[in-house]
Amino acid sequence: MTEFKQRKLVIVGHVDHGKSTLLGRILMDFGKIPQEKIDKVSRTCQSRGIQLEPAFFLDALQEEQEQGISIDTTRVNFEFDGKRFLLIDAPGHLEFLKNMTSGASGAETGILVVDGYDGICSQTLRHLKILGVLGVANVVVVVNKMDKAGYSQSRFEEVAAEIRAHIEKEQKCLSVIPISALKGENLSQSAKELDWYKGLPLLAQLVEHTDAQCRLDSEEGAGEPFRMIVQDVYRFTDERYFAGRIVSGQISAGQKIFFSPSGKESTIAAIETFPATQKETAVKGDSVALRLKDQIFIERGEIISLPEESPEVNSEMEAKLVWLNSTALDWTQEYLLKIGTAEVTCRLEPAGNGGAVENIVNGDFVDVVIKTRTPVSFDRGNKGGVDKLVLCTTYETVACGSIKALSSHAGIKSAKSKNIVVESGFVRRQEHEHKHGHKGAVLWTTGLSGAGKSTLARALERRLFDDGYRVVVLDGDNLRSGICADLGFEPQDRSENIRRVAHMAKLFLNTGAVVITACISPYEKDRRMAEEIIGEEDFNELFIFCPVEVCQQRDPKGLYKKASGGQIKDLSGLNAPYQPPAKPKLRLDTSTVGIEAEVEAVMKLLHSKGIKPAPVGKEFVAGAKYNSGINKASQ
Amino acid sequence: MTDYLTHLEHESVFIIREAYKKIRNLGLLWSMGKDSTVLLHLVRKSFLGHVPIPLVHIDTSYKIPEMIQWRDQYVKDHGLRLIVGQNKAALDGGMGPDKGRLVCCGALKTQALLDTIKENNIGGLLLGIRRDEEGSRAKERVVSPRPEDGTWTYKDQVAEIWNHYNLHLPESVHMRVHPLLHWSELDVWEYIQREKLEIMPLYYSNADGKRYRSLGCWPCTGTIDSCATTLDAVVEEIRLTKTSERAGRAQDNVDAYAMQKLRSQGYM
Ligand SMILES: Nc1nc2c(ncn2[C@@H]2O[C@H](COP(=O)(O)OP(=O)(O)OP(=O)(O)O)[C@@H](O)[C@H]2O)c(=O)[nH]1
Numbered sequence: 001m002t003e004f005k006q007r008k009l010v011i012v013g014h015v016d017h018g019k020s021t022l023l024g025r026i027l028m029d030f031g032k033i034p035q036e037k038i039d040k041v042s043r044t045c046q047s048r049g050i051q052l053e054p055a056f057f058l059d060a061l062q063e064e065q066e067q068g069i070s071i072d073t074t075r076v077n078f079e080f081d082g083k084r085f086l087l088i089d090a091p092g093h094l095e096f097l098k099n100m101t102s103g104a105s106g107a108e109t110g111i112l113v114v115d116g117y118d119g120i121c122s123q124t125l126r127h128l129k130i131l132g133v134l135g136v137a138n139v140v141v142v143v144n145k146m147d148k149a150g151y152s153q154s155r156f157e158e159v160a161a162e163i164r165a166h167i168e169k170e171q172k173c174l175s176v177i178p179i180s181a182l183k184g185e186n187l188s189q190s191a192k193e194l195d196w197y198k199g200l201p202l203l204a205q206l207v208e209h210t211d212a213q214c215r216l217d218s219e220e221g222a223g224e225p226f227r228m229i230v231q232d233v234y235r236f237t238d239e240r241y242f243a244g245r246i247v248s249g250q251i252s253a254g255q256k257i258f259f260s261p262s263g264k265e266s267t268i269a270a271i272e273t274f275p276a277t278q279k280e281t282a283v284k285g286d287s288v289a290l291r292l293k294d295q296i297f298i299e300r301g302e303i304i305s306l307p308e309e310s311p312e313v314n315s316e317m318e319a320k321l322v323w324l325n326s327t328a329l330d331w332t333q334e335y336l337l338k339i340g341t342a343e344v345t346c347r348l349e350p351a352g353n354g355g356a357v358e359n360i361v362n363g364d365f366v367d368v369v370i371k372t373r374t375p376v377s378f379d380r381g382n383k384g385g386v387d388k389l390v391l392c393t394t395y396e397t398v399a400c401g402s403i404k405a406l407s408s409h410a411g412i413k414s415a416k417s418k419n420i421v422v423e424s425g426f427v428r429r430q431e432h433e434h435k436h437g438h439k440g441a442v443l444w445t446t447g448l449s450g451a452g453k454s455t456l457a458r459a460l461e462r463r464l465f466d467d468g469y470r471v472v473v474l475d476g477d478n479l480r481s482g483i484c485a486d487l488g489f490e491p492q493d494r495s496e497n498i499r500r501v502a503h504m505a506k507l508f509l510n511t512g513a514v515v516i517t518a519c520i521s522p523y524e525k526d527r528r529m530a531e532e533i534i535g536e537e538d539f540n541e542l543f544i545f546c547p548v549e550v551c552q553q554r555d556p557k558g559l560y561k562k563a564s565g566g567q568i569k570d571l572s573g574l575n576a577p578y579q580p581p582a583k584p585k586l587r588l589d590t591s592t593v594g595i596e597a598e599v600e601a602v603m604k605l606l607h608s609k610g611i612k613p614a615p616v617g618k619e620f621v622a623g624a625k626y627n628s629g630i631n632k633a634s635q
Numbered sequence: 636m637t638d639y640l641t642h643l644e645h646e647s648v649f650i651i652r653e654a655y656k657k658i659r660n661l662g663l664l665w666s667m668g669k670d671s672t673v674l675l676h677l678v679r680k681s682f683l684g685h686v687p688i689p690l691v692h693i694d695t696s697y698k699i700p701e702m703i704q705w706r707d708q709y710v711k712d713h714g715l716r717l718i719v720g721q722n723k724a725a726l727d728g729g730m731g732p733d734k735g736r737l738v739c740c741g742a743l744k745t746q747a748l749l750d751t752i753k754e755n756n757i758g759g760l761l762l763g764i765r766r767d768e769e770g771s772r773a774k775e776r777v778v779s780p781r782p783e784d785g786t787w788t789y790k791d792q793v794a795e796i797w798n799h800y801n802l803h804l805p806e807s808v809h810m811r812v813h814p815l816l817h818w819s820e821l822d823v824w825e826y827i828q829r830e831k832l833e834i835m836p837l838y839y840s841n842a843d844g845k846r847y848r849s850l851g852c853w854p855c856t857g858t859i860d861s862c863a864t865t866l867d868a869v870v871e872e873i874r875l876t877k878t879s880e881r882a883g884r885a886q887d888n889v890d891a892y893a894m895q896k897l898r899s900q901g902y903m
């Protein structure tokens with residue numbers, strides 16, 4: 001009897017390396033092509049004066065046959081050794097990459113075809129990377145056209161070693177197998193021309209290498225977090241049904257469920273079917289209709305989970321994309337983000353702090369931050385939940401990608417706090433900056449108590465304000481009296497204090513402001529965390545140095561006195577550690593430099609970083625006037 | 636454990652629900668054949684027994700007479716809404732297969748379909764086509780937008796990634812939605828058997844040992860030799876056959892790319 005589960009494989013690789021030939025040949029050898037179709041293709045090939053091309057069984061379009069190229073993807077079911085296979089043919093030409101991706105998105109395992117004669121080519125590697133973005137981690141390589149490569153073992157090994165090295169960077173190479181697709185060698189049976197190859201023939205290996213995935217599929221989501229994407233709510237009678245698909249995990253009638261992003265809760269009264277049955281449990285892959293115990297208002301786009309393992313709700317996420325459109329990515333344009341059944345308008349920003357990456361076109365990979373107009377729910381990083389997305393213009397899908405896992409520090413809290421809705425400004429930082437005529441930055445002062453952080457912060461605030469900058473001061477003492485009032489001075493609390501200040505700084509930074517923080521921030525590790533949260537590019541560490549004896553003399557808050565009297569046990573630099581920064585952007589010794597010079601030094605730093613466009617030069621102004629004069633004259 | 640047919644069923648139900656949610660005035664193109672029968676059943680599965688969309692039948696007037704009788708009876712029995720489309724002008728002008736099979740298909744099926752879509756302001760149709768029927772269908776997407784003239788831009792189809800279908804459409808465009816695209820002929824028959832669906836008797840072998848494997852217009856659709864008089868026998872026969880399903884369809888074999896040409900102009 002044939003196994004229930006289908007093993008889904010996609011055949012990818014550079015143009016003309018023999019993908020369709022491989023699939024066509026397998027089907028032909030197993031008698032899956034009806035005789036009339038063989039006759040028809042034979043006639044076509046004869047009339048063109050070419051040998052029988054097994055690729056034509058797949059490449060059925062006239063244009064495909066005339067040019068010997070696959071334009072679009074197709075898929076065939078194939079049974080072998082009692083196993084059910086879905087084999088997806090993908091075109092290799094860069095121009096048809098969206099078709100390749102459409103096909104490959106249906107697969108769990110990749111078969112990468114490399115021409116043994118020509119070796120690895122541009123699309124070989126691009127297809128490999130696309131499989132990575134699509135979450136296809138397991139790849140079987142066939143080195144094809146071994147007949148053309150003289151069945152040379154050394155050539156095979158050369159190609160095999162090279163492709164293995166590429167795959168093992170991010171994916172897993174299950175096997176590399178020499179074949180001749182055209183001659184049907186080493187597909188279902190070993191070939192004597194390739195007797196030096198000791199492994200099993202291709203099909204036997206495909207069975208072996210997909211067994212694990214097949215076993216996983218048989219578990220039907222057991223042990224995974226439950227996720228159902230809501231498509232629609234029906235009300236054909238008095239009852240309301242929540243229709244959708246389970247994309248991971250399982251659910252049973254009677255269980256409590258949670259909706260994201262709305263945050264509503266309910267209990268499943270029944271899993272409804274037609275014809276009516278007593279369906280108790282629904283599993284991954286099922287399209288279901290739920291009847292609930294309460295009458296709640298829910299719309300398409302929500303994700304249903306168990307209350308204790310709900311997805312994240314956020315309006316910002318980092319993703320790796322592959323661009324699939326000839327029109328380049330436009331950082332100023334809005335796109336429609338589709339994730340699960342949710343659709344929301346978004347904008348893209350380059351991830352990291354590398355600035356805008358120009359001219360992302362068809363076939364390019366790019367890391368982006370997606371900012372959505374309203375919060376959406378999703379999972380992060382390939383955990384089998386809802387972490388795959390596409391980006392669309394009005395009528396077209398222009399990119400696809402997967403959401404990345406959180407980086408270590410920024411995620412400290414989000415692991416604890418569930419169902420938090422993070423709204424981020426929809427006006428982009430660049431727009432703020434453009435409007436206000438200067439860039440945002442964070443000036444992070446660090447130094448002992450009494451070293452002069454707050455003094456500098458106040459003087460800088462005034463100077464920046466007077467010069468027309470938007471400026472915000474986050475002063476440690478002020479914050480500790482309010483937002484951080486729950487924190488003490490133990491290392492963990494100091495760390496949490498810094499984390500909060502860094503996140504606040506980041507929020508202001510995103511509105512294009514110049515943010516000055518004034519906290520002791522004694523630990524190197526915490527300052528690095530702040531740097532990671534804020535972003536290296538925008539984080540300016542200013543070491544406000546002052547010898548501890550001078551601080552003691554100044555003692556503006558009387559802390560040193562209290563500490564030496566034993567009333568304070570954890571004053572940095574005295575009876576608690578202070579770790580000076582190794583590489584600050586600026587080191588200011590306040591015991592020798594005056595406040596005005598300090599301010600000048602910081603302003604110089606900001607200008608050297610291009611905080612404000614240089615004052616407009618005279619020639620340019622004159623030119624502009626001249627131009628406007630012409631315009632007026634001509635109007 | 637979810638078996639393969641159930642897996643296909645759930646996938647199709649997802650597609651049907653997407654289409655129903657997104658497309659204004661969705662219809663189901665119904666030829667009364669085995670595929671449309673399965674499709675109709677899947678619509679009922681999707682909507683818990685309800686059929687909230689009309690059926691659309693394109694009547695070429697050359698349909699095998701039993702088909703029309705069966706159609707009317709079925710619609711009556713199940714209380715369904717049926718829209719029948721026909722290219723009367725072409726028929727009055729004497730259109731028929733003798734004018735050329737492809738010309739006839741173009742007028743009586745494609746044009747009739749496009750006119751019906753327009754007259755009824757239909758935004759999209761569920762169609763029961765499958766990849767394994769013939770080469771150009773093998774290259775289809777689950778969702779295929781068609782401008783007013785019905786043309787299929789098969790050389791530049793939009794990306795369709797994971798389960799994200801492009802269902803937004805401008806006013807003048809209609810959507811062809813293919814929930815059975817990934818099914819095989821055998822899957823369809825096994826599903827009919829499993830779900831015990833009512834199917835037109837023409838699919839069963841008659842006293843002369845002939846049956847239809849595919850239903851169409853009588854001048855262009857041939858029967859096959861068969862002794863399959865029951866559903867189980869038909870399923871068994873399909874499981875073993877080596878000839879293709881549409882071998883009995885004359886229009887497919889007019890030239891090497893006949894179906895591609897027809898379909899690029901809007902044929903189903
Ligand atoms: N000598 C030799 N030629 C082969 C072999 N496999 C494929 N070819 C030839 O390579 C050419 C391209 O084969 P296809 O199968 O169309 O290549 P493809 O990878 O599907 O190409 P695209 O889909 O257009 O990217 C055809 O002319 C095949 O006959 C092989 O094993 N040996």
Ligand SMILES: [Mg+2]
Nearest residue numbers: 019020070091
């Ligand atoms: Mg090909």
